[in-house]
Amino acid sequence: MMRFLQWLHRWTSLIIIIQVLLWIISGFYFSLAGHHAMSGHHYFKMEHSHSPIGTSQALDWPQISNQFSDIRDVQLRTILGTPQYVIEHADGVSYIDATTAQPWSTSEEMAATLAQESYSGSGEIIGVTPLTEGSDEVNGWREPGYRVDIRDDLNTRIYIDAASGTVVEHRNTPWLWADWAFKLHFMDYSGERNFNHLLIVSAGVMMLWFTLSGLILLGRNLVRGDLNPWRKQTYLEFFQTQQKTIASACGGGGTCGLCKVRFQGGAPSPTDSEQAILSTSELNEGLRLSCQHRLNKNYNVGLTNTDARSLTLKLVHNRVLTPSIHELTFVPANGVDLSYQAGQFMQFFIPCDAGQNTVTVHRNYSFATASGQPELTFTVRKMPAPNTKCQPGIGSTYLCGLQMGETVGAVGPLGDFLLNTATLGERQQVFIGGGAGIAPLRALIQDALERVETAHPLQFFYGARNRSELCYYDEFIALQEQQRLQYHPVISEQDDTWRGLSGFVHEIAKAWIQTQDVQQLDVYVCGPPAMLAATRAMLDEIGVAPEQVRYDDFGI
Structure with missing residues (x-):
């Protein structure tokens, strides 16, 4: 549960940070632009002159x-010199041509003239577009009308109600x-200018959750003594300070x-992290993660x-x-033999x-061959930079760039x-991999073939994006022809020339x-x-017991 809480707290914080950045950027834009610049009224002629209406008009x-x-209010006004009654009644508001007693009708020519009358810039009208139900650019207006486009430095658009x-x-x-700045600032992407909507309510709930989960995690850290400068070291920290060889890819x-240690003669209760990562058999054998437990004299x-051990390796081949x-x-480099599995x-x-x-x-x-050879072979996926602004993979770029010697x-x-050597001759051995995962699987397959003649050939499923990325293809095809291995290469990209599995x-x-x-x-x-x-997830779904599955995620 605590592991899930950490995961959710971390991703919630990322979402909140992104939204805070959007608030800061949009607020900064508001301060720079000012109200008038954001209103769209740069060339809006706000004052209007009304000519008197003659009695005969x-x-x-x-x-x-x-x-x-049930008439409630009546106004008489002029539109381009033509009198118009504005009548508010029980059914709404009606606009009547005062010279004909008919409903008011606005033509395209009249819309263009009205737009020109309200425009104070130096641009010219380049088009009048009829609208059947208003425009998304005008909040709350869904009536028929016109959009009058002006050619000027601001790309002005004027909307006329028909x-x-x-x-x-x-x-x-x-x-x-400014409209996009408002949407980002108020998290209102519908453009309704409504601060009280589902998304911002959800954001409030998320902030509340982030605060509460942070307090829970803080309380746990206080109980564990993580914030105590005199706290005891974790076993990972202890072994690292003692210059002992122990791996860790997540910093504790x-x-x-990767930082497994063995508790002998009794072990502490496993944490949530250990229950998620270690198998039941490993836990029963006393294996724990050294970063999850602090020094305790009661444990061995x-x-x-x-x-x-530490070695200096000299490159002799790069293929x-x-x-x-x-x-x-x-x-x-010192000529010693290295024994590994x-x-x-x-x-x-x-x-x-x-x-x-210079830091390290x-x-x-992983080793890409079984043990017993004088040379040590590895496969390294070279990670190029996705674009010029990003750095390429540090480790892969360095290793692939080494010169001979x-x-x-x-x-x-x-x-x-x-390998699970206890069941090697009894159970069918199945290997599933992709990409750079070829290295340990190839070594395991070689080891399995050397150890025992199984009743059934090994099964090897290997995935790649395309045919050119199938590592050691010819080698595994040769093993298949010898009936020692069933090789199942799979590519995920469309390829009309590929006759294998896709x-x-x-x-x-x-x-x-x-x-x-x-x-x-x-x-x-x-x-x-x-x-x-x-x-x-697939293996769990079809009922393969966790004790029958071994995997390596490179500590990611």
């Missing part, structure tokens, strides 16, 4: 009054900017699941990756596998310029995305798994976050 009132019942022959409003480009937020805690993925091969990873130390200083960032990359620091092996890899895998006894499967999943989440 208008019909006598008794000749008109008998058309209406029933009354009056100028309804002037609009122009500055008004349009309890979301990456040890690292899970006791064989990890482009796909347009976006490089295969990088290293050897330890398929599915594990190394944490690379990437130097990064930060102003006048950590990036995790150059070195980089790393620590490992780390991680526990390993769609999303988790959906293709689902169709196959549903034909199997799900209790006799071990499933290994690795790939992009969206694909990983969709695959895990």
Whole structure:
């Protein structure tokens, strides 16, 4: 519950920050523009002259009054020299031509003249457009009329009401900017200028929720002692200060699941984060996240990756596998052998310029081959900048740009995305991946093929956007021809020349798994976050037990 509260509080704060920025920007615009500039009345001639009405111009009132019942108010005025009665009665308001006793009618020519009469600028009329139900630019006006367009520096538009022959409003480009500023400021995108509407009420509820959840989280932090300068360290902080090798990609937020430690002889109750990330079997074995617990003399805690060590790796080969993925091969610079298990990873130390200083960032990359080889192979997806204003991926750009013989620091092996060797010869082994997730899955497949001759070939479902991004395609096709592996490459983009499977890899895998006894499967999943989440949800939906699923999300 607390994990969900943190997640919701974080995203609520993002929405609120965006809206606060919109309030600041729109309010700043109001201050700069001023009321007159936002009104659209730059060239609106507000004063009007009325010529006197001759006695012979208008019909006598008794000749008109008998058309209406329950008359409440009557006004006599002139429209371009023609007298007009404005009669308020029980059924509404009527506009009557005082010379004919007929309802008032405004022609296009008259609308153009009325617009010109109300206009004080130097532009000229370029068009008159009849309107059947008003305009969205004039709030509350939904009657037939005309829009008169003026060619001037402000793109002026004048609206004339057909029933009354009056100028309804002037609009122009500055008004349009102001209208959007009002919509953003009042969160009223209907243009009704109404401050009391559902969206802003929802925003108020969201602000209330943000405040209450913040107080709850603050209370939890106070209870845990997070704000106490004399608080005890977490086990993650302790091992880091002791220069022990322990991985973390979320900075101690309890979301990456990399900083596992083992509690021996008793373990504290799991937190919400641990219950969401660790399996039941891992919890029962005493595994916990070191960032979630503070030092306690009553517990005996040890690292899970006791064989990890710091190394200097020298690049000996850089091969482009796909347009976006490089295969990088290293050897330890000091000539030592590194023992690791398929599915594990190394944490690379990437130097990064930060102003006048150079800082080190950590990036995790999985081994792309099974163990027992003198060279260490990794696949790295090179992340280009989406545009010129953004920086490319720091780690991938640095590693893919290394020259032969150059070195980089790393620590490992780390991680526990390993084969379930206890059931390797009994259950069908299924691997589902995409993108750079090929690295640990390829290593696991190689390891599984070396360990045991299974009764059924391994099943490997691998997704990519197009044919050119299918890593190690020929290698897996060769294994399939040897009947050691069933390879199911899937592409998601439309390609008329592709004769294989198309769609999303988790959906293709689902169709196959549903034909199997799900209790006799071990499933290994690795790939992009969206694909990983969709695959895990799919496996849960069709009844594959969590204990039969192992996955690696690269600590994202």
